[in-house]
Amino acid sequence: MTSAAQDPQTGRLDALVVEGRTVRDRALLRARGELVHGCADTMARALAVLPADIGRVEVDMRGVSFMDTSGLRFLDVLGEYGRRRGVPVALTGWQGQPRRVLELVGLDGTDPLPAAPFAGSPARSASAVARERAEQLRLLRAEIAQLRHAIDSRPVIDQARGILMAAHSCTPEQAWDILREASQRTNTKLREVAGALTASTAPGGPAPPEAVRAALRAAVARHVPPAHSDR
Template sequence: MSSAARAPHAGRLDALVVGCRTEEGRALLDAHGELVLGCTDTLAAALAAVPAGVRRVELDVTGVSFMDTAGLECLDVLSEYGRRHRVPVAARGWRGQPLRILELVGLTAEDPLCAPPAGPPVPVASPVARERAEQLHGLRVEIEQLRHAIVSRPVIDQARGILMAAHACSAEQAWDILRETSQRSNTKLREVAVAVTASTAPDGPVLPVNLRAALRAAVARHVHGG
């Protein structure tokens, strides 16, 4: 059986799918997709379908391509299942970007369901703790920027296609035109793309004067060599 959840960002979705099979008294769960908001429900549904009497539950995340901080809650769900059913649980196969998330919060690929290695607690104000907090904040910003890029990409690609058709230019030239128009007019790239796309619709709005001037200059430079 398998359970699936939609990824929370727009654009092409890489849904989380969790398959389950039993082998020699073990329940083996294979996760594929993204560990993001909503993934805990998918994992909980897969765990609920685990047959009674298994002696161990293993979650293989080799097929997970992306994880944000919300995905860490999956470890809590898996750990809670183990405590409630009194069976050992483990998550294995961490690599790439998901492994980076684990390392930033102090977990290890060898035993990601446990707290960081035993030892004196690290003071919150210590340099190590501050550095880890800064890294985690930077990663959250990076994730948010990635989500924004995914949302913006369809309209940007559409605007590039319009420019390619209108000015007989390449995809790279169309990208350079959009970027330079954004810089010249001090307008966000996505807003430029939206305006260009909307202006080509029947009875669509005319480009604002500042965008029209910036676009004309960018076309002249990148297409006509002016």
């Protein structure tokens, strides 16, 4: 049994793939890919074809590499299946960024379903659950935005590190320390310091602001022994 979703941004047919088999009264499922838009529908299709006499569902999440807010709906689908059928549902093997997201919204990174908001005490009001879910979504969206910003920033930072390594015969770690110190000294975002340095190496490129140049010189003097620096 295999079920797959299509990623609306890339068009890939394997944004999430759910494979599985049954052993007596247990359904052993394995998820691979990303918990993005469409992942809940993929899991719903996988659950829909399980035999009616299934007594337990176990989902191996080790193959999941990324999770955004769609992952909460993915959990909802599994939780609802367990409540409707009266069977335990366990999701194990969370790691990397998906596990970090679970922990960010207050869920158990080992097995999130028992602690998920939709599985809370009946005494909790619907409005309280809604408020908690809204706050969790806000935090999760902020985390995803930070991750995407870090991914976008990485190329220019790596390029700036390469420039420093070539100019001062320093190590990657020393180049990182130089950029970070210059950023702190000038109260400028590290990506902006890296961008100014990178732009200055292009033909006719503008020199970095004087404050940034001074901070870079001071950082180089601190982190690169004179014998290893060309300046």
